[in-house]
Amino acid sequence: MDFRIEDISPEEISRRLSVVEPLTESVRRLIDAVIRTEVDDAELIAATERIDQVVQTLRSRQRDGSFGTPYTPTFIGMPWGNAAVGARNAIAPPLQIRTESGVAECEMVLGAAYEGPGGCVHGGVAALMLDQLVGEAASTDGLPSFTGTLTVRYLRPTRLGALSARAEVTGREGRKTFVHATLSDDDGVTVEADAIMIAPKGFALPGGEVLPHPATAQEEN
Amino acid sequence: MDFRIEDISPEEISRRLSVVEPLTESVRRLIDAVIRTEVDDAELIAATERIDQVVQTLRSRQRDGSFGTPYTPTFIGMPWGNAAVGARNAIAPPLQIRTESGVAECEMVLGAAYEGPGGCVHGGVAALMLDQLVGEAASTDGLPSFTGTLTVRYLRPTRLGALSARAEVTGREGRKTFVHATLSDDDGVTVEADAIMIAPKGFALPGGEVLPHPATAQEEN
Known part of the structure; x- marks a missing residue:
């Protein structure tokens, strides 16, 4: 995977x-307007x-x-192209995730562009948002980690609209971190997920000490 | 969920x-250009x-x-707002899925807008594409089904670019359909998924006979 350092100020x-x-x-x-518009063909063209x-x-x-x-160089990340959180990526809602030790949370509004079954959030979109969240929860200690296995259970349909999501680390075992996450509407949880996150081998020192950050293993693009 | 009939010709x-x-x-x-552009601020504004x-x-x-x-009325679907296959949804690549009995397949090119880790497909985007595919594989007999549980295993990072995906029904048990799916690059499988799909109760007649199509249970929006 590609990392790069860009030396700019906050x-x-x-x-x-x-x-x-x-x-x-x-x-x-x-994106929303193209899905929902009813203007005539000449205007579309x-x-x-x-x-x-x-x-x-x-x-x-x-x-x-x-x-x-x-x-x-001080490890401020700029994942602006990211499909879930990217400030430059119109596919991303974008999620505005708050983190503290082992926990990641956010609110989001998912509109017409995130539809699967009529009027409902696409199950795969729910998985996308929860995958981002489990990754951030697992990485709050500075150790990067990537999803090894993500199991998503759909308890009931999730209507499009205002939602919240939360992920929390439930355990660690060697390079594995276990994370539980939920997507909720006003009436409670609609989707839950369990993830096994894996810290990449390259980031553990021979003695087992773990390096603090992906940027330490940067590769030039 | 919302279904509606629109009486238009092919x-x-x-x-x-x-x-x-x-x-x-x-x-x-x-979307791609906004992520990748390096024009100056005046042009962005x-x-x-x-x-x-x-x-x-x-x-x-x-x-x-x-x-x-x-x-x-003849059951041609127009899921044009769908986040994975929608012809009007710019978030969708869109997947162009071919189906035959119990199997759904497609090729796709995922560019900058689908990025997670640098240069790689977002794990959640892989889940989104596979979720759509398992749904279509499970529905090839005309019975609608929704994802109950989706388990996604990431075997290795998936580079952005040309990919293929395939889903195949592996078994049925009452209202449940089991589907296995893979996402592959030129070197083989990068992500695999197993899904338990559920046919909605509303589509089974009291005698147990299953109705052929969601449109039969339409609700007006």
Whole structure:
């Protein structure tokens, strides 16, 4: 996997986000509007041309490949391309996750773009959000970890709308971390998940001591 | 869950798709471009304004709520808002799934918008795609079914790019259908999943005979 260091200040991070977040929000509204619009064909065709023009401008200067996961030298992560939390990724709601030791929580509003069965959250979207959350709960001690196994149980359909999610570490065993997570609406839990997270071998020192952060094993793209 | 009947011909379906698919493709390119662009702030701000204008036009006439899952009276489904396969949903790649009895297969190209770890497919995105596939494999006999439990095992990281996926029914037991699925790159399987799918109770007649299709239990939105 690709890591890279980008040496910018917290102020520069905030400045960049202040420009790119409104753009991504605008694209999120566009995704929703394309699903729900009932304007006539001529307007749909005109919209296509206008969006193509914006794409052409944005592509006039762009990075090769995906955004990757840059970190500052002080280990501030910028996962802005991430499909669940990315500030530049319109697929992401984005989840705004709060973490404390072994726990990750967030609220989210999932609209028309996250639909599976009519009026309900796609089961796979629920899995996507919970996968992100279990990863963040398992990583709150600074040790990166990746999902080994994710078991998702759908207790009942989850209506589109305002939801909350929570993940909590329930145990550790060598390189494995066990995490339990839930997705809930106002009436309670709709989906629950259990994950076995794995810390990558590369991050444990020969003596068994664990390195603090993925950036220590950076590879240049 | 919401079902509705829309009485349109296959020709009208094709005509509508011929207009809306290019629009959705354009939005997919836009999502990718916003993640990868390196144009300056003034251009990002100008892009935001131009997209906002398109959104305003599209929203001048739109349906309330999500797209839902309309069917024709002859049971042709139009899940165009679906997060994995929706022709109008720019979050969906969209998966173009081929089905035969108990089997669902597709190829897909997952680009920058589907990233989790740097350069790799988000584990939750893999789960989303496999969840859709197991649902379609379980439903090839016309009986709708919803995911009860989905267990996803990540064998190794999945690089962004061209992938294939396959799901196959491995057994049935009352209302339960068991499905095994895999996501693969050129070197073989990267993620595997096992699902227990559940046919909704509402679709079984009192005598135990199962109704052929969700549209028979439609609710108006």
